Amino acid sequence: MDLNYTPRQQAFRQEVRAWLKDNLPAQKLASYDTREGFEQHREWERKLFEARLSMVMWPEELGGRGCDLIEWLIFEEEYYGADAPMRVNQNGQLLLGPTLMEFGTEAQKKRFLPRMAASDDMWAQAWSEPNAGSDMAAISSKAIRDGDHYVINGQKTWSTRAIYADWAFGLFRSDADSKRHHGLSFLMVPLDAEGVTIRPIKALNGKDAFAEIFFDNVRVPVENRIGEEGSGWHVAMATAGFERGLLLRSPARFQQPVRKLIELYKANQATADRDPSIREAVMDVWAGAESYALSAYQSVGRLARGEKIGAESSINKIIWSELDLKIHETAMRILGARGELLSSAAQNEDDYGWLEGFLFAQAGPIYAGANEIQRNIIAERMLGLPKA
Amino acid sequence: MDLNYTPRQQAFRQEVRAWLKDNLPAQKLASYDTREGFEQHREWERKLFEARLSMVMWPEELGGRGCDLIEWLIFEEEYYGADAPMRVNQNGQLLLGPTLMEFGTEAQKKRFLPRMAASDDMWAQAWSEPNAGSDMAAISSKAIRDGDHYVINGQKTWSTRAIYADWAFGLFRSDADSKRHHGLSFLMVPLDAEGVTIRPIKALNGKDAFAEIFFDNVRVPVENRIGEEGSGWHVAMATAGFERGLLLRSPARFQQPVRKLIELYKANQATADRDPSIREAVMDVWAGAESYALSAYQSVGRLARGEKIGAESSINKIIWSELDLKIHETAMRILGARGELLSSAAQNEDDYGWLEGFLFAQAGPIYAGANEIQRNIIAERMLGLPKA
């Protein structure tokens, strides 16, 4: 055990910190759930890419720096510590990227990954269907082989920012008669293809954060398939479930709001302390964010030793989603009567966006596998309890 | 709505208060889970009976005063408010008593109820079996008719204080081929009968609080059966489930420890406030005990109006058991390092018995229908959600 950063790691931290200091947007970008904000974020991603900071873990030839996970954690710490913009293309970069790295052909990697790192292509995921939410294996959208193409028919939903995106990826049933996990194929679909209709879904915050995607005889060339035909489930699940979960929610993403929460608490301590649960909660989320960070460093070390990490990713999912909720609930309690005001309200005194974060935190325990499902997984796979 | 007590109710309160003031035991009785304490409590029950205060709601001819539920609540408030002894015979008086009132023959009532009120007979319940806990309908102990007797064979367990008791009552399978809720009969069994063996079960606190009862060809006359043969399940369940639940855990039983907890908190506030969750918890259990009391008065009023109260009894069970746990957990937190000391320890500073109460509170969410079962009942019977 050695908890000191190497000189190389320290130098990398300083470089990232300096670059962000010089390049951060002067003012806060608009929400990336709006067309305007989406493009602003794309610009920012290009800037990151040019500094080879958009995907630091990717190999140099794909636009990255070949960083290890420790360096990635350092990057995230500096990135979120500087309140840098949210990552608009992470569904592509963090969900699809690793899958392409592991299962993609050389041609596919060259074709898609650099443009993904540069956000020349923006990606939306197309997993869920109206009747396949927590029960992902219930997917019914079909992609039937027709020569060197697949013909896609069906509907996907909850596709984040799909109305602005260029491409979508997901699982489709390539064997019409197959059931559950079998007969699925992993396909990449250009969203400007003929037969694709995208209908926005208005989220809690009133923005078009999601979309439904309808496929009507959409023809997709076979080379857009990742992995073997019918092996889609394996391809989708195989790629480092744990690592992917961690990438999507790095500890810095929670340590920063906790810092802000402590500032908020100290600035309002006299009124906040009338409700003792507030101080208790502030202390508790501080501890929660710290242990989440410590757990991440520990896991990264175990991965570096070649250990496999399994059901712990379900624990991670529960921890960060409930932590995020508690951080924002506590902030709302401190804000009290002014907490309900939108950022557009003149009397709004919340310059950090606690309300937006509070709304977004409501989704945490639901998406990426509802926490009830995660608890089942922990009990059955980690503790070995019998299935119902 | 009229939240004033009538003059009669006020007078009753004053009478009970005065009687307790004059008659309370000089020092705390020994634990009724010991032979010595059990007999001390029997003496106390006799004294209550002589003042017609042991079963105030029972009709005068059975040794009571014919009080209504409001007067009973008043009695309980004065009783627990005076830190009077625990009621050693309540399994008979509160569980069996109402059943006899509703389903017993006149002969059975005359024979059993006055002696029960006087605690001349001490009663133990014999419901659970090794394989019939939460799943009560899995009862397998048999009581096979043989002329004017039943011959009982089988085993009961978790029978509270049975090693000291005179009688037990419970459900037995009188139809050997029956299944689940059918073919059960409700019988009363003298524990000195031939073929009865009682083996104590040592509880968490090291005392023989429970017992297993083994029946080896125990002959019980038919007149010891309550209700029809085979109707035992109906008899056991029918009697005012809600009222019975309330009788066993009157609000005063929690309002008194909350008062003591607030005293404990105030006496140790400087150290207690280092942990903000303590003050929060003290306020929360105050509110919890108050709402439990308010809910009881409301329910009693609804019963008086002839309304039926159903699944709310499951909510009550959850509320009081979790409230009791939180009250005692909070006290233990305040006591800190001295909390672990037994009352026999010279350095023990807890004169209220928080530790004993903390241990006992652990059982609350488990017995009388585990809280998980209660939540199922609320969801299925009150909210109408589908069975699994």
Add this chain to the structure above:
Amino acid sequence: MDFTFTDDERAFQEAISRFLMTEAAPEALREIWETDSGRSPDLRNKMAEQGLTALSVPEVAGGLGMGDVAWSLMTQELGYYGIPDSLADTAYVATSMIAALPESVSDRNGWLEQIAEGSLRIAVGHPVNPLVADAHMADFVLLNHEGEIHAVPRSLIDVEQNPSIDSSRRLCRVMWEPNSATRIADADTGAPIWEAALNRGALSVAGQLLGLAQRMLDLSVDYVAQRKQFGKPIGSFQAVKHHLADVAGKIEFAKPVLYRAAYSLQHGNPDAALHISQAHIACGEAAHLAARHGIQVHGAMGYTWEVDLQMFMKRTWALESSWGDHGFHKARISDAIFADGAPLGPGQTFGRS
């Protein structure tokens, strides 16, 4: 001692509920909330016809002369159907303030009659609330200047609207100049009136939060009974059952707390402030849990604008800190229960015995 409602009280509540079910359906509310004013004169008139605006008006002034206990049932209906602030603030809080004014206030009786017939909208600017709800279209606003009560006509105030996450809210910063013409009570007369207004506002919000909790529970029960995953209704999964059972428990045990608080206020119980703050917290916790577990069992659907749950969640999050936030009410509870000689322990539930 009888802690129940009469059949008449229940019947009136049910009549109001049936009326609002048809007149204030979610689709209708969404339309109303999207208008500039966010209010519907038509709906307001219909509510007046139902007697809702006359509830607290003394009978001599053509009202029903009902008190806080009756309102503890009404406010639950207002919450359940998401009726905006203006009605309760006018017909309950402001009306009680005006009724408490000395007869010498010339407009007093006229105002009460207009309230009863539903032709008056009054907003209340109590210092506990940083902004004034529905001042934008009030006929006049009751405002506090160094403890005095001022009745200031809309024409004499400037209003800055501050949008809330709750689309039903119209929160205004009110700019005005106090003068003797607008003053209807001096500070001595005003003090108890402002205190009572605070308690009524808090009680009103508590009742609405409890109604919101019940609405979110009902919506959730309906959803989980029909939504299927893994081949069965998700309402058959134990985790979902327990989420909703816990909400039902919170609601059941908040109700009597609300009713005692209302009774204490109506009958001048010295512990009324304690009981009201307890009700505000208890009802707020029930609604907060109903929102959290409601969206959880709705899954992604609960996160959408389209599904009605969001309307009631957002109103819950807004009202939780209205007419006193948790800190305000917990401070009042602390002051009471940690005081020497506090009414603690068995037998104190309905007054010090």
Add this chain to the structure above:
Amino acid sequence: MDFTFTDDERAFQEAISRFLMTEAAPEALREIWETDSGRSPDLRNKMAEQGLTALSVPEVAGGLGMGDVAWSLMTQELGYYGIPDSLADTAYVATSMIAALPESVSDRNGWLEQIAEGSLRIAVGHPVNPLVADAHMADFVLLNHEGEIHAVPRSLIDVEQNPSIDSSRRLCRVMWEPNSATRIADADTGAPIWEAALNRGALSVAGQLLGLAQRMLDLSVDYVAQRKQFGKPIGSFQAVKHHLADVAGKIEFAKPVLYRAAYSLQHGNPDAALHISQAHIACGEAAHLAARHGIQVHGAMGYTWEVDLQMFMKRTWALESSWGDHGFHKARISDAIFADGAPLGPGQTFGRS
């Protein structure tokens, strides 16, 4: 940056675990705990043979010279197998205190050698604990007199035993007269040593609590897998699964907190006190939940003396407030994180960057 243990460290932990599994089985512990002393010289000797008593003794004195990080694994095993206080207090806390004494203390090296060979029992009377664990059979007790450290032989103290709910505990009130012969360090020398002893004691308890949590989880998993109700193992019910999944989550996330705290103490991190208090709370919460959910899923069986769960629950309830109760540790956390310039936010996890 490598936040993992070496294979050697893990191997040693596993060896100790296998050893205790056979030597400290619950039946054996029950017998030992029922004796007057509550201790088994035989078991103590075997643990010494395993090197447990030599762990913290410097190599020059015949020890293994291991530090807090190694102990963070050992204490989990001591907790898992319910090993009484005497071992960790002697071999970890007291040993580190003695090793920190100036060479000028004549007995220092002799004591260290005796500890290493397992022939010495030392109890520590730190002011944070109202009573001294295992003073009744200690060869001597390290006691605090106005900051001085005194090494007081058993013969010079009177002991009043105070029974605990945890049958493994032997808590003593120690009565003694300080004198120059027993003083081994003055207040200036003693201050940092007492401070370090407090942190080691808290860390030792944290590790044991985490081990206790794991033991209670394992016992519960075994029980629910075999116990049947309604025709199937209760471990197949979602509510039971979620109870135990939550315990597993608490344990997983308390581990790295414990390890960082140990590393910080061993390497003189200025935030060590904060990290140790965080570990004490985190491990305590994991154990507390494991006890609560453990007894819940055990049902009535968990409430009995016969089932082993009770041994570990009671030790949990005892240790939770040992070497600083929640209030003590939360106060240290507050002081640190609410201070100006506190090490907050990303990048501070392993020292101020």
